[in-house]
Amino acid sequence: MTTSPSQGRGRRVGLSRPVLVAGATELADAEGLDAVTIRRLAQRHGVSPMAIYAHFSDKEALFDALGDAVLAQTGALEGLGGGGHEDGSPGERRAGLGGGSLGAGERGLEDLLTGFVTVLRAHPVLAPLAARRILDCDAGRDVVESVLTRLGEEGHTPREAAAASQFLLNALVALVTGEPGRTAGADDEQAHAQAVRERRARLLALDPARHPLVIAAADVFADCADPETYYADGIRRLVAGVRVKLAR
Amino acid sequence: MTTSPSQGRGRRVGLSRPVLVAGATELADAEGLDAVTIRRLAQRHGVSPMAIYAHFSDKEALFDALGDAVLAQTGALEGLGGGGHEDGSPGERRAGLGGGSLGAGERGLEDLLTGFVTVLRAHPVLAPLAARRILDCDAGRDVVESVLTRLGEEGHTPREAAAASQFLLNALVALVTGEPGRTAGADDEQAHAQAVRERRARLLALDPARHPLVIAAADVFADCADPETYYADGIRRLVAGVRVKLAR
DNA sequence: ACCTGAACACCGTTCAAGT
DNA sequence: ACCTGAACACCGTTCAAGT
Numbered sequence: 001m002t003t004s005p006s007q008g009r010g011r012r013v014g015l016s017r018p019v020l021v022a023g024a025t026e027l028a029d030a031e032g033l034d035a036v037t038i039r040r041l042a043q044r045h046g047v048s049p050m051a052i053y054a055h056f057s058d059k060e061a062l063f064d065a066l067g068d069a070v071l072a073q074t075g076a077l078e079g080l081g082g083g084g085h086e087d088g089s090p091g092e093r094r095a096g097l098g099g100g101s102l103g104a105g106e107r108g109l110e111d112l113l114t115g116f117v118t119v120l121r122a123h124p125v126l127a128p129l130a131a132r133r134i135l136d137c138d139a140g141r142d143v144v145e146s147v148l149t150r151l152g153e154e155g156h157t158p159r160e161a162a163a164a165s166q167f168l169l170n171a172l173v174a175l176v177t178g179e180p181g182r183t184a185g186a187d188d189e190q191a192h193a194q195a196v197r198e199r200r201a202r203l204l205a206l207d208p209a210r211h212p213l214v215i216a217a218a219d220v221f222a223d224c225a226d227p228e229t230y231y232a233d234g235i236r237r238l239v240a241g242v243r244v245k246l247a248r
Numbered sequence: 249m250t251t252s253p254s255q256g257r258g259r260r261v262g263l264s265r266p267v268l269v270a271g272a273t274e275l276a277d278a279e280g281l282d283a284v285t286i287r288r289l290a291q292r293h294g295v296s297p298m299a300i301y302a303h304f305s306d307k308e309a310l311f312d313a314l315g316d317a318v319l320a321q322t323g324a325l326e327g328l329g330g331g332g333h334e335d336g337s338p339g340e341r342r343a344g345l346g347g348g349s350l351g352a353g354e355r356g357l358e359d360l361l362t363g364f365v366t367v368l369r370a371h372p373v374l375a376p377l378a379a380r381r382i383l384d385c386d387a388g389r390d391v392v393e394s395v396l397t398r399l400g401e402e403g404h405t406p407r408e409a410a411a412a413s414q415f416l417l418n419a420l421v422a423l424v425t426g427e428p429g430r431t432a433g434a435d436d437e438q439a440h441a442q443a444v445r446e447r448r449a450r451l452l453a454l455d456p457a458r459h460p461l462v463i464a465a466a467d468v469f470a471d472c473a474d475p476e477t478y479y480a481d482g483i484r485r486l487v488a489g490v491r492v493k494l495a496r
Numbered sequence: 497a498c499c500t501g502a503a504c505a506c507c508g509t510t511c512a513a514g515t
Numbered sequence: 516a517c518c519t520g521a522a523c524a525c526c527g528t529t530c531a532a533g534t
Contacts, residue, residue, distance in 0.1 A: 038527060048500055049527085059527065131426065135451065135469055141459050148461035162465030167482055170426030171419045178379065178418030203383065211389050213396035217410030221383055233494055234415055241489030246481055286508060296519055297508085307508065 015045060017055045021069045024062060025123060033125050038062070064136070067129035070119060071139040077115040109150040109242075113172060113235045116143055120176045121231075131173040144169070154243065164242045175234045181224040196223040263293060265303045269317045272310060273371060281373050286310070312384070315377035318367060319387040325363040357398040357490075361420060361483045364391055368424045369479075379421040392417070402491070412490045423482045429472040444471040 023044050028036050038059055042049040056062040120127045134140035144165055151161035183195040200222035206215055214221070224230050271292050276284050286307055290297040304310040368375045382388035392413055399409035431443040448470035454463055462469070472478050 037525090039525080050500065050529095053528080054499080135447075135462070138458070141454070141462050145459050145461050148465065152461065158461070158464045159468055161461070162468035163478065163481065164485075165465075166426060166428060166469070167423070167485060170422040171486075173426075174418040174422030175415070178414060178421075180414065199383075206389070210386070211393050213393050213400065213406070213409070214383070214389050216406050217396065217413075220407055220410035221414070230411070233411065236494060237412075237415060237489030237492055238419075238485075239489075240492040241485030241487075244485055244488040246484060285506090287506080298510095298519065299517095301509080302518080 015047060015051065015055070017065065020045065020052065020055055020062070021065050024066055025069065025126065028066065028125050029123055033129075036062075036066075063129055064133055066126055067131075067133035068137040068139065070123055070126050070130040071133060071137055071143070073119045073122065074116060074139055074143050077119065109147070109154075110235055110239055112143075112146055112150060113168060113239070114231070116169070117172050117176065117231055117235065120173065121227075124176050124179070124182065127173050127176045131170065134169060151242070160246075168238055168242060171238050172235075175231060179224050179227065179230065180221060181227070199223075263295060263299065263303070265313065268293065268300065268303055268310070269313050272314055273317065273374065276314065276373050277371055281377075284310075284314075311377055312381055314374055315379075315381035316385040316387065318371055318374050318378040319381060319385055319391070321367045321370065322364060322387055322391050325367065357395070357402075358483055358487055360391075360394055360398060361416060361487070362479070364417070365420050365423065365479055365483065368420065369475075372424050372427070372430065375421050375424045379418065382417060399490070408494075416486055416490060419486050420483075423479060427472050427475065427478065428469060429475070447471075 020041060024036050024041055027040065027044065038052050039049045041062075042052050045051075052062070056065065120130060130140070134144060147165040147168060148158075148161050151164055152158070156164060181192070181196065183192050200218050203218035203221060204215060208215055219225070268289060272284050272289055275288065275292065286300050287297045289310075290300050293299075300310070304313065368378060378388070382392060395413040395416060396406075396409050399412055400406070404412060429440070429444065431440050448466050451466035451469060452463060456463055467473070
């Protein structure tokens with residue numbers, strides 16, 4: 001993401017964890033997670049496969065690092081960990097306790113989730129890896145800590161807040177991985193559009209007696225026409241759901 | 249799932265798609281999705297790897313069939329497709345139009361989602377495969393059709409209902425794959441308990457200045473003490489979120 | 497001390513040979 | 516016509532050999 005990676009044979013000078021993570025991320029973005037292979041990563045950096053093991057104990061460690069790297073991007077966003085500088089008003093931390101209405105604290109939670117989902121959207125195929133790592137790296141825990149803080153301000157008990165944060169963050173990953181437009185190996189715009197068209201045609205060819213509503217919704221299912229609205233609405237619904245008072 | 253599969257060399261008599269799907273499912277449940285391999289599946293049924301290709305064009309087709317098989321289990325549940333015979337009252341299909349309160353139609357949607365999540369929970373590692381296939385097999389489309397019906401009864405427009413159903417079903421998969429107790433290769437109870445203990449200890453060892461709330465919630469994050477409540481609450485929140493009137 | 501090539505035990509899949 | 520074994524092009528990872 002920073003500089004163009006070594007091409008052809010490539011110089012083997014700058015081999016390091018961050019460099020390899022960047023290379024693996026580009027590989028994943030371009031060709032999917034299955035393309036992220038120790039051997040291909042090594043080849044990409046003009047090095048023997050075994051050189052990778054100097055930086056990652058095994059493939060699982062590499063994948064963990066990919067998830068961690070995605071989560072680390074949240075640090076560059078809004079006031080997550082504690083040193084943010086965004087548009088949100090910085091002094092509303094303790095406001096809106098227990099309120100069910102749309103008060104000041106609400107905006108904070110929605111902004112937080114919007115920022116997180118933006119990070120996940122940058123590398124959709126890595127989103128599941130990030131989800132698995134959220135409690136296993138500082139950046140991920142910072143996100144969770146922030147969400148727990150907001151939920152506590154809204155009057156949730158620690159247990160409730162913990163369950164709710166799990167719910168929220170997992171659902172955000174689902175939003176990203178389940179985004180309608182998503183096509184596995186759609187490198188270019190052309191292939192994507194073709195896949196969407198085929199998906200739509202397949203739905204429209206269904207038995208109208210059995211699946212009338214699915215057919216009527218074919219356009220929505222085939223492609224995500226407006227991702228911004230898709231995510232904004234999803235987050236609105238999730239936040240509203242979390243605010244529901246559960247019977248105990 | 250039906251009968252015990254061929255063991256040892258095994259008889260190669262009953263080789264068929266359903267038999268292979270059942271074998272692959274047992275393999276996935278016991279050792280994870282990575283253990284589902286053409287070669288291991290063949291060996292398990294006392295047959296050459298190439299014999300598998302008589303029933304599935306390639307590995308992707310096998311995985312598709314695994315997802316479809318999970319979704320097919322929804323047919324054995326409540327009144328999903330149209331010929332159900334469960335506890336729910338059968339005549340409330342057209343009731344509760346547009347109501348935002350907790351009327352008759354609501355119970356229907358929650359029951360529907362509960363049934364679906366129960367099916368997914370039977371084979372958690374296959375849940376993502378089922379999600380990808382939901383619009384590509386009849387059983388999956390029946391579920392979607394039912395959800396769309398309930399949402400329409402509640403006054404959603406077709407577009408809204410389509411987006412909401414996507415949201416709901418993806419979130420359910422997230423609920424299952426993100427269930428706290430989940431441990432990758434935890435065959436027995438022993439290994440699971442050990443993994444939970446380690447996870448908890450790791451959280452408790454964090455810096456209390458940076459992650460006080462995460463530490464306080466360690467128990468909730470380490471294990472899902474009460475799955476029934478976890479899923480019931482999650483579904484309640486999701487349904488409530490879907491009922492929210494979005495500003496347009 | 498470090499990086500490497502060869503090797504091992506696996507993959508999915510192709511293909512020509514066997515019955 | 517069907518199933519198979521050998522083969523090919525890949526994997527992740529181990530290990531002893533090179534510099």
